[in-house]
Amino acid sequence: MPSFTRLSITRPLARGLLGFACLSTLAGCGLLVVGGTAATTAVVATDRRTAGEQVDDQTIELRVSNEMTQAFGDKARVSGTAYAGRLLLIGDVPTEADRQKAVQIAQTIQKVRKVDDHIRVGDLTPLSVRTNDTWITSKVKSQLVTTEHVPFRTIKVTTERGIVYLMGKVTATEGDLASKVASSISGVNKVVKLFQIVSRESLITDQGKPAPVTDSSTTSAPAPSPAGDSSGAQPMPVQ
Numbered sequence: 340m341p342s343f344t345r346l347s348i349t350r351p352l353a354r355g356l357l358g359f360a361c362l363s364t365l366a367g368c369g370l371l372v373v374g375g376t377a378a379t380t381a382v383v384a385t386d387r388r389t390a391g392e393q394v395d396d397q398t399i400e401l402r403v404s405n406e407m408t409q410a411f412g413d414k415a416r417v418s419g420t421a422y423a424g425r426l427l428l429i430g431d432v433p434t435e436a437d438r439q440k441a442v443q444i445a446q447t448i449q450k451v452r453k454v455d456d457h458i459r460v461g462d463l464t465p466l467s468v469r470t471n472d473t474w475i476t477s478k479v480k481s482q483l484v485t486t487e488h489v490p491f492r493t494i495k496v497t498t499e500r501g502i503v504y505l506m507g508k509v510t511a512t513e514g515d516l517a518s519k520v521a522s523s524i525s526g527v528n529k530v531v532k533l534f535q536i537v538s539r540e541s542l543i544t545d546q547g548k549p550a551p552v553t554d555s556s557t558t559s560a561p562a563p564s565p566a567g568d569s570s571g572a573q574p575m576p577v578q
Contacts, residue, residue: 424452426453509535514532
């Protein structure tokens with residue numbers, strides 16, 4: 340009889356704990372519970388890339404690191420940030436030929452669909468500048484987290500010599516808002532949008548499916564690019 344009493348008490352408690360644990364993990368799965376109903380629309384997703392795209396992007400970034408190290412050793416510094424197969428290259432190389440070589444290497448990496456070349460030809464960036472870039476990136480991310488209507492978990496932030504690069508699948512309005520937030524951070528010289536623009540309607544209706552995307556460079560007229568920049572990126576001057 341005592342064992343029956345313990346069992347009848349333990350089962351409801353276990354079910355309650357299990358339910359709480361499930362609710363706690365929903366944010367990480369891109370699932371939101373509203374009024375007792377699970378909504379899996381991409382609007383509330385933590386990352387608008389598919390699981391496959393996320394794995395591919397991680398693989399691309401690792402390949403870039405390995406390939407560039409093998410190609411240049413310590414005479415150059417080239418790193419890559421990937422989002423849904425779009426690859427941003429930043430860093431320093433000693434010659435124009437090295438820059439072209441780095442781009443060619445990146446273009447041969449599997450699953451890379453587009454390369455945005457922002458590699459600088461010149462001396463290696465000092466450690467103090469790179470440390471400051473890391474600080475700026477963290478500040479931008481923290482501001483995006485606290486800004487309403489910005490899907491911060493689906494936006495990648497990279498900073499190089501005070502230039503902030505933003506990548507992700509966003510609506511045009513979300514992209515503009517994220518850019519304004521980044522440009523307000525102290526130390527930011529310029530914000531470059533490398534977004535893939537999606538419609539809000541597609542985010543609402545395509546539950547669990549990849550939303551159709553269009554590169555931001557093809558959906559609105561870009562601001563004048565710096566000399567030699569043919570990537571189609573949209574620079575945003577700091578306010």
